Amino acid sequence: MNLRLLLFITFTLIQTQAFAQARIQGKVLDEKGLPLPGANVQLKGSFDGATSEQDGTYQFETSLTGEQVLIFKFLGFKTQELTISLDQNALKIQPIRLIEEITDMNAVTISAGAMEASDASKSVILKPLDIVTTPSAMGDIMGAFQTLPGTSTVGNDGRLFVRGGDASEVGIYIDGMRVGNAYGTTTGNVPTRTRFNPNLFKGTFFSTGGYSAEYGQALSSALALNTKDLSVRSQGDLSVMSIGGGYSHTLANEKQSITASANYFNLGPYQGLIKQEIDFDSAPHGWDMELAAQKKVGENGLLKVMARTESGGMSLWQPLPGTENKVLVDLKNDYTYAQANWRTALKNDWIVFAGISYSKNFDNLAYDSLIIERKSELAHFKGTATKDFSDRLSAKFGAEHFIHPYAEKLVKEGWERDFDDHETYLFTEWDYYLNKDLVFRGGLRAGTSTVSEEKWLDPRFSVAYQLSDKGQLSFAAGSFHQLPVENFRVLNTDLENSESNHLILNYLFSKEGFTFRAETFYKSYDQLVTFEGLPDSPEGLKNDGSGYAKGIDFFFRDRETFKNTDYWITYSFVDSKRSFNQYKTEVQPSFAPKHNLSVVVKHFIVPLNSQIGASFSYNDGYSYTDPNLDNTEMNAKTKSFQNLSLSWSYLPKPNLIIHLACTNVLGRDNVFGYTFSPKTNTEGVFASIPQGQVAPRFLFLGIFLTLSKDKTANNLNNL
Amino acid sequence: MKKSILTLAFVLLWIAFAQASDPAFIAAMQKQLEAKNTIATFEESQAVTNGFLRIAEATETEWLPYYYAALLKTEAVFRFDIEKDKTLDEALELVKKAEKIAPENSEITALHGYILMGKISLDPGSRGQSMSPQAMQLFGKAINLDRENPRAVTLMAQMELGMAQFFGTGPEKACGMARMGLDLFKKETEKVTKDYILPTWGKSQADEVASKCN
Numbered sequence: 046m047n048l049r050l051l052l053f054i055t056f057t058l059i060q061t062q063a064f065a066q067a068r069i070q071g072k073v074l075d076e077k078g079l080p081l082p083g084a085n086v087q088l089k090g091s092f093d094g095a096t097s098e099q100d101g102t103y104q105f106e107t108s109l110t111g112e113q114v115l116i117f118k119f120l121g122f123k124t125q126e127l128t129i130s131l132d133q134n135a136l137k138i139q140p141i142r143l144i145e146e147i148t149d150m151n152a153v154t155i156s157a158g159a160m161e162a163s164d165a166s167k168s169v170i171l172k173p174l175d176i177v178t179t180p181s182a183m184g185d186i187m188g189a190f191q192t193l194p195g196t197s198t199v200g201n202d203g204r205l206f207v208r209g210g211d212a213s214e215v216g217i218y219i220d221g222m223r224v225g226n227a228y229g230t231t232t233g234n235v236p237t238r239t240r241f242n243p244n245l246f247k248g249t250f251f252s253t254g255g256y257s258a259e260y261g262q263a264l265s266s267a268l269a270l271n272t273k274d275l276s277v278r279s280q281g282d283l284s285v286m287s288i289g290g291g292y293s294h295t296l297a298n299e300k301q302s303i304t305a306s307a308n309y310f311n312l313g314p315y316q317g318l319i320k321q322e323i324d325f326d327s328a329p330h331g332w333d334m335e336l337a338a339q340k341k342v343g344e345n346g347l348l349k350v351m352a353r354t355e356s357g358g359m360s361l362w363q364p365l366p367g368t369e370n371k372v373l374v375d376l377k378n379d380y381t382y383a384q385a386n387w388r389t390a391l392k393n394d395w396i397v398f399a400g401i402s403y404s405k406n407f408d409n410l411a412y413d414s415l416i417i418e419r420k421s422e423l424a425h426f427k428g429t430a431t432k433d434f435s436d437r438l439s440a441k442f443g444a445e446h447f448i449h450p451y452a453e454k455l456v457k458e459g460w461e462r463d464f465d466d467h468e469t470y471l472f473t474e475w476d477y478y479l480n481k482d483l484v485f486r487g488g489l490r491a492g493t494s495t496v497s498e499e500k501w502l503d504p505r506f507s508v509a510y511q512l513s514d515k516g517q518l519s520f521a522a523g524s525f526h527q528l529p530v531e532n533f534r535v536l537n538t539d540l541e542n543s544e545s546n547h548l549i550l551n552y553l554f555s556k557e558g559f560t561f562r563a564e565t566f567y568k569s570y571d572q573l574v575t576f577e578g579l580p581d582s583p584e585g586l587k588n589d590g591s592g593y594a595k596g597i598d599f600f601f602r603d604r605e606t607f608k609n610t611d612y613w614i615t616y617s618f619v620d621s622k623r624s625f626n627q628y629k630t631e632v633q634p635s636f637a638p639k640h641n642l643s644v645v646v647k648h649f650i651v652p653l654n655s656q657i658g659a660s661f662s663y664n665d666g667y668s669y670t671d672p673n674l675d676n677t678e679m680n681a682k683t684k685s686f687q688n689l690s691l692s693w694s695y696l697p698k699p700n701l702i703i704h705l706a707c708t709n710v711l712g713r714d715n716v717f718g719y720t721f722s723p724k725t726n727t728e729g730v731f732a733s734i735p736q737g738q739v740a741p742r743f744l745f746l747g748i749f750l751t752l753s754k755d756k757t758a759n760n761l762n763n764l
Numbered sequence: 765m766k767k768s769i770l771t772l773a774f775v776l777l778w779i780a781f782a783q784a785s786d787p788a789f790i791a792a793m794q795k796q797l798e799a800k801n802t803i804a805t806f807e808e809s810q811a812v813t814n815g816f817l818r819i820a821e822a823t824e825t826e827w828l829p830y831y832y833a834a835l836l837k838t839e840a841v842f843r844f845d846i847e848k849d850k851t852l853d854e855a856l857e858l859v860k861k862a863e864k865i866a867p868e869n870s871e872i873t874a875l876h877g878y879i880l881m882g883k884i885s886l887d888p889g890s891r892g893q894s895m896s897p898q899a900m901q902l903f904g905k906a907i908n909l910d911r912e913n914p915r916a917v918t919l920m921a922q923m924e925l926g927m928a929q930f931f932g933t934g935p936e937k938a939c940g941m942a943r944m945g946l947d948l949f950k951k952e953t954e955k956v957t958k959d960y961i962l963p964t965w966g967k968s969q970a971d972e973v974a975s976k977c978n
Contacts (some may be wrong), residue, residue: 084806087821091937096811096817118817120854174890277897280935350886611889649889654931699931 067131070104071138073097073117081119081143089114089126101140107131117141121151145481147436152481153511157521157551157564158255160193163248163271169560169602171251176243180706181644183745185238186249186270191662192643194564194615195253195266198662199636200686201717201736203236204228207253207266208566209594209621209637210545213530216263219270220349220386223262225423225446229331230378232410233363234717234736235323240355240380242306245337247273255521255549257486258472258505259443264527264545264570272349275339276302277714278628280753288312301340308333321740324362326373329599331357346389354381356584360411367722367732380404392630394433401426410722416456421531424448437478443694446472449742451531464538466496466528474505482511494528497541501526519551522625529574529586537586544571558605565597573625580626592623592631609649617641632679635718638664638686658692669718672731683716700751705744712741792819793828793909793961800836806844809836820861828961831875834858835965838879848886855879870910871963877902879917899923913950915963917941918970923971939977944972 075085080101086632088107089092095105107113115138117125122143129136145151162171175189182188187205191198197206204212217227219241231237250269252260260267276297277326284291289310296303311330333355335496342350360375367668385400391397401424408419429443447470452463483614505523512518526542534540547568573590576583598617618640622631633639642663649656664686671681692706709715719733726732796815803809806842813836820829837855841848856879862872884891900923906916921941927937949967956964 083810085817087818090822092788092819092822094814096814099807116821118821150853172890174893275893277901482917651930652932696931699927 057190066106066108066136067110067133068104068106069115069129069131069138070102070135072101072140073103073119074101074140074142076144078142078143078379079266081122084117084119084122084143087116087118089116091118092257095699099178117143119143120147121146123171147398147478147481152478153484153509153517155484155486155507155509155519156517156553156562157507157509157549158252158517158547159564160251160253161248162251167557169604170562170600171249173243173246173248175645176249178647178656178658178692178694179660180658181643181645181662181688181708183706183708183743184243186241186243186246187239189243190251190268192613192615192660193251193615194562194600195546195566196617197619197636197638197641197664198643198686198688199667200688200715200716200738201229201234201236202636205266205268205580206616206636208568208596209592209619209623209634210265211636212636214263214527216260216267217270218260218267219261219351219402220272220385220400221269221398221429222384222386222400222402222427223423223425224382224402225449226380226406226421228406229357229380230376230406232374232376235329235359235361235739240333240353240382241270242335245272245335245351246270246438251478252549253564254506254547254568255507255523257722258474258490258503261470261472261490261492261503261525262468262527264525265568272337272351274347275299275302275341278753280751282306283750283752285748285750286310287744288315299341301338303336304340315744319740319742319744322737323369323739324364326360326362326375327358329357329359331355331378337554342387343389346387348385348387349386351751352381352383356380365722365735366720366734367724367726368590373411374413377409379407396431396432398429399427410564418456419451419453419532421451422449439476441472441474443472444472451535453532462535464496464535466494466534468492468494468528470657483508488523492526494542496534496538497528499541501542515556516552516554519549519553521547521549521551524546533574533576533583533586536583540574540586541572541588543573543588543590545569558603559603560600562600563597565595567593567595569593570623570625573623575613575625575629576627578627583627583727590623590625590628592621592625594619594621594623594637607648609651610646611648612644613645614645615641628678630678632670632706635667635679640665641662654696656694660688660690660693662686662688667717670721671719671733672721673733683718685711685718686715687711688715700753702747702749704747704749707745708743709738709741714738714741783948789819789823789826790959793832796829796832796960797961800832803836806840806846809840809844812836813840825865826874827862827869829861830858830865831872831963834862834879835875835963838875838882841882842897849883852879852882852886855882868909870906870913870916873909874906874913874916874919875901877906878915881919881923896923896927912948912951913947914952914970915966917948918945918966918973921945921973925976935976938973942970942973942977962963 073081075081082097082099082101084097086103088109091109093105093107095103097103112130113131115127115129123146125141125143159542159725160170161508162173165433171193176182176186177184179192181187190196190205195208199206205215206212207215216517217224227239228237229240248271251663252267272301276295279296280646282293291308293304293306309332311328313328316325316328333353335353337351338487342348358377360373362371363374364371382404386400388398404423406421410417425447427445429441429442433439445466450465452461454461470490470492472490474486486507487728490503493500503524503526507521509517509519525545528542529540545568549564549566551564569594572588575587575589577585596619600615602613619637620639621637622633624631647656664680668679668682670678674680688709689711690708691710695703716735718735718736720736721733796812799812803812813833816829816833834855837851840846841851859872859876859879866872877899880895884895902914903920904912921938924941925935925938928938949970952964
């Protein structure tokens with residue numbers, strides 16, 4: 046090589062870099078051709094570039110020459126590259142249109158039927174913390190959900206009732222795995238609670254209908270609870286309550302964490318102080334132990350394991366209408382739940398999930414001299430794979446298998462009956478974004494059951510459209526199947542699925558601090574179980590019932606208008622009629638009051654380090670059959686249900702919380718229905734007993750202390 | 765002779781190409797840092813952020829441009845009327861990119877905590893419980909990584925002050941940390957030379973905490 050030439054080139058190169066500056070200018074537009082300010086324009090591999098101005102134009106100078114690549118970048122838009130040829134002259138670049146990328150952040154989400162409680166969700170309906178700070182909930186997950194649209198409060202039951210559906214129509218899942226017997230077993234009008242402590246969960250997804258093809262065996266609603274990921278730090282949490290106490294300890298590092306806890310409760314001492322309406326022989330009591338562990342596996346994988354076992358019981362004297370006699374009812378319950386699940390992201394935008402769960406419930410119920418034992422088990426195996434084909438199209442595929450044995454026996458007589466069902470499901474769900482404002486979702490779920498010898502198919506469809514910056518409209522439709530409850534199936538194993546079809550139209554408006562939601566729905570019921578006789582001794586069970594539920598509900602939440610104050614108002618109207626159980630005609634079920642209202646207010650008083658809360662629930666009464674009126678069914682209605690609850694949480698120190706709460710402060714004598722004697726008395730009247738509350742009020746006092754090296758820790762989440 | 769000319773040519777060539785890594789990088793950074801000091805509108809903030817991102821893109825191995833881009837986004841949240849949560853999430857993404865290039869860096873760790881502080885301030889009621897300990901942990905880690913980092917100490921002082929105010933306890937601990945931060949800022953000023961492009965911000969925050977102390 047000619048050395049002189051080499052030197053010459055070298056010097057020219059340096060010179061070019063030092064002196065020749067060519068001006069590049071152009072314009073950046075969005076999809077619609079409007080100017081796009083703020084985009085970053087740059088020559089690849091160099092510092093030369095500029096930001097587009099308000100009118101979309103940009104200009105900058107460069108000393109580079111030859112073939113170069115111009116990059117257009119803007120967060121939320123697809124990056125574009127343009128090869129240009131540079132000499133030392135000014136260059137005008139053709140206008141570039143950037144296409145917006147569809148992401149979780151900017152795209153419309155389907156909100157028909159769906160309510161998400163997580164810190165991440167865009168519109169705030171319910172937050173995880175609300176579950177522990179809603180006064181009427183008393184720390185029960187379902188109690189908090191009873192303040193949301195589409196639900197009704199049935200105070201002597203405690204479970205979740207959604208839009209004219211009975212409590213069994215709500216499917217409960219933890220990390221996508223079905224939970225069998227999620228509520229504690231109860232008897233004699235004592236309301237139950239969810240077995241699971243809200244502090245296990247980082248978020249919940251609650252659907253009041255039209256939900257994803259991933260879930261099934263629930264005619265009304267799916268409730269998906271998602272457990273926490275890795276714990277941040279090691280700590281101990283101690284709770285001392287008016288009804289018991291517990292301790293939980295967490296060990297954590299960056300790769301894994303484990304929490305072990307044990308609790309004991311006994312309402313005996315409390316009930317000794319405060320008179321109860323129910324005559325308890327032995328107050329509700331129980332203990333539980335729980336273990337939850339999380340571990341990072343590989344770069345993107347997470348393994349979660351959870352196991353819980355508990356035991357409890359109660360016994361009470363149940364009055365009989367028309368007599369002075371009482372019957373002793375004694376209940377013992379043992380319950381175990383365990384699950385493991387693993388999720389990881391693979392290459393090529395695949396996410397896979399595998400899970401296994403097992404629930405076992407054992408009840409021993411003595412009713413006078415009659416002793417009944419019930420044993421139910423549910424094993425669930427599930428695998429899913431999700432693939433993002435592009436930012437517009439994604440698909441989920443899944444397979445599930447359930448093993449579900451059930452047995453009940455009369456201990457003294459030695460009579461036993463059982464069934465052992467195996468169910469298999471396949472499902473798929475596809476999301477397609479036409480653009481970021483319009484999404485379609487189609488799903489299909491197929492199932493089989495060995496006991497009912499059936500195969501069925503549930504198509505589901507939904508669409509969401511962004512109307513404006515803050516408002517959106519969604520629509521959902523779908524078909525849902527559910528096998529009858531265990532104690533019916535065991536009597537007649539030929540019973541098939543009940544069926545429901547949903548139509549839902551939803552409007553959602555959300556902006557910083559405000560959420561407004563309105564939803565109207567229609568659902569049909571078919572193949573409901575009917576029988577002769579009363580629910581304790583049903584005969585001739587058939588899939589012969591049908592019905593409908595329709596209505597509208599409104600929800601408004603405001604965290605902005607009043608300082609340190611957060612409140613929400615819910616009104617739900619449900620018009621539901623069905624022929625089911627012993628009812629020959631289509632009647633309004635006792636668990637579906639027409640007008641339902643709830644108001645929750647929380648206010649933080651800074652100088653007192655306190656949060657005070659109030660919640661008020663109202664419905665217009667429960668229907669029941671009064672044989673003294675005429676011989677039609679559901680011919681009467683109780684007076685309205687009203688409950689005002691108050692709570693006070695005081696944080697004297699970062700790691701200490703004192704929580705005081707009282708339900709039904711006004712002491713309203715709520716009645717949920719009446720029990721009538723089977724025969725008339727001497728005056729020709731059917732005597733009755735109201736089904737009321739356990740006590741006019743329930744008072745709760747708890748002290749929660751967090752022990753950790755980090756003094757800022759407290760266990761507000763553990764209330 | 766021939767050989768030395770060849771060497772000279774290569775040396776010159778090397779200088780011509782290596783510009784991208786050292787003086788040119790510093791010059792480019794300084795240009796953006798100067799522009800950063802005069803930001804008055806969100807558009808200007810965005811333009812400077814983009815400037816840092818261009819440098820990040822071109823160098824690929826420098827953490828500072830990502831760091832400053834993240835810092836600018838965080839400061840923009842406190843100064844301008846923009847989508848705050850989204851912008852802080854973007855800042856977090858940039859911090860993660862910086863962390864990938866320079867793991868276990870005290871400045872990046874402190875900034876990470878600062879962004880979490882921003883997230884907490886948007887919804888203290890529901891985020892405070894879970895995110896405050898995370899932020900505190902990050903500040904603690906940042907101090908351990910570099911005991912001379914005045915920003916880590918100052919941000920920790922800010923958190924301590926907020927907590928002392930909330931729980932009605934005395935600000936002594938926060939004050940002590942703020943004073944320590946101010947001392948470290950004084951030390952840092954001595955290090956600053958013409959070519960200094962490492963972070964130097966945060967003194968006003970320390971002053972503010974200190975002003976609450978008597």
